[in-house]
Amino acid sequence: MKHRMTQNDLLRRLPQERLSLLRELGNLADEGGVSLYLIGGVVRDLLLKRENWDLDLTVEGDGIAFARLVADRYGAGLAAFERFATARLVFPDGLKMDIATTRRESYAQPAVLPTVQPASIEEDLSRRDFTINAMAMQLNPGQFGRVLDAYGGQRDLRARTIRVLHAGSFQDDPTRIFRAIRFEQRFGFRLERTASRLLAQAASTNLIQQLSGPRLQNEILLLFAEHDSVRAIARLAQLKLLRFLHRRLCYTTNVRRVVTAVPKALAWWARRFTDSVVDRPIVYLMALSSESSPAVVAAMIRRLALSRVQAENVSAGGSRIDRALKRLTNKGTVRPSQVYRLFADLSDEALVLLLAKQVSRQHGVRLSLLKRHLVAYVKNRTIKTALTGRDLQTMGLKPGPRYKTILGKLLDARIDGMITTEAEERAFLQKRFGLVG
């Protein structure tokens, strides 16, 4: 006989202290006379036996009032967003939890944020993106663990299928196009036939163009943060969605090679430089636009409303990296200080891209040379000169642009190992620039 999992088995997949907390919150909901549910992705992931640290709860009643009750009881921090009838709690141990009010959403126009009104749990589930995300689990004591699944979410999880709840879903909210690709790639699921047709239809219109910059950016960067970003990007290209980043952005063979080399470059970098925190999605965006003209890249940056730091990174993806790569993989030796100068303006993201470009060229010898340069550079970039501008002043040099040149030469000599002590620095300044002090 086929084993049927009981609802309590499902919740036992949660860590014990989470499970206890949810039970307590269920009791608190009964005291407050409201129905409380775990909802959306966390229910899906419980069924899939995947870890999910986002505890999304929803209250049939006043969500914010219930969140206040919880905050008082547990000494949690609370931020309430009245307009969306939601609250975010941060517990003393750092646990974060979102508590919403069950609601109905209506879209005045496609692609804009909806207006919300309180509604039943059934209606709340009916506004969700896909059947696998449209399930809830009740937490009130009498009903603890009861799964609400009106749209066949469990059936679709078993069939590894992504299905929309109604035909207008992608039109109402084109971010669901990207969400569909995200879940499809993450779980290795397939879009159900109608959903696939509707997605292709919505993708062929200009709906995505109407999304605001920050919303489009969010979807793109989330997609690029997935485990297999390369496949996600290939899927975007296949669905002709890259045009929404810029109409001239093309997934050429060269770009594909660089994008495909990024995971290897990232893995090498992470192994070598454990302290460096690299913005992975941005590296993919850089790789994707690495063959585009500066004008196209600049327009894409504006379209995605990237932050200043992100924008600086992405615009460095082109010529500067190519110049450095050319110089370093040419024949002839390069001094460590020259490598330093070539890399000094590049962020770690740009250096990872540089490595990916070389990996994509599949030239073993030059690749190992480049890796050696990178290791030496990362070590050398912590080197500082003992003498500073203040010392130059003491030596009677008037402050001005020469300071930068002189201190630069001093640093180069240190990096190249020609001098190692302050006394040697002083001797160097005397010999090269006639400075004494």
Ligand code: ATP
């Ligand atoms: P992830 O694991 O990537 O966080 P998630 O499903 O938990 O996936 P969230 O963005 O945290 O995604 O959203 C939580 C839930 O809210 C979803 O499971 C879904 O039910 C609902 N939801 C989120 N975005 C949308 C949307 N654009 N349209 C409809 N429902 C949505």
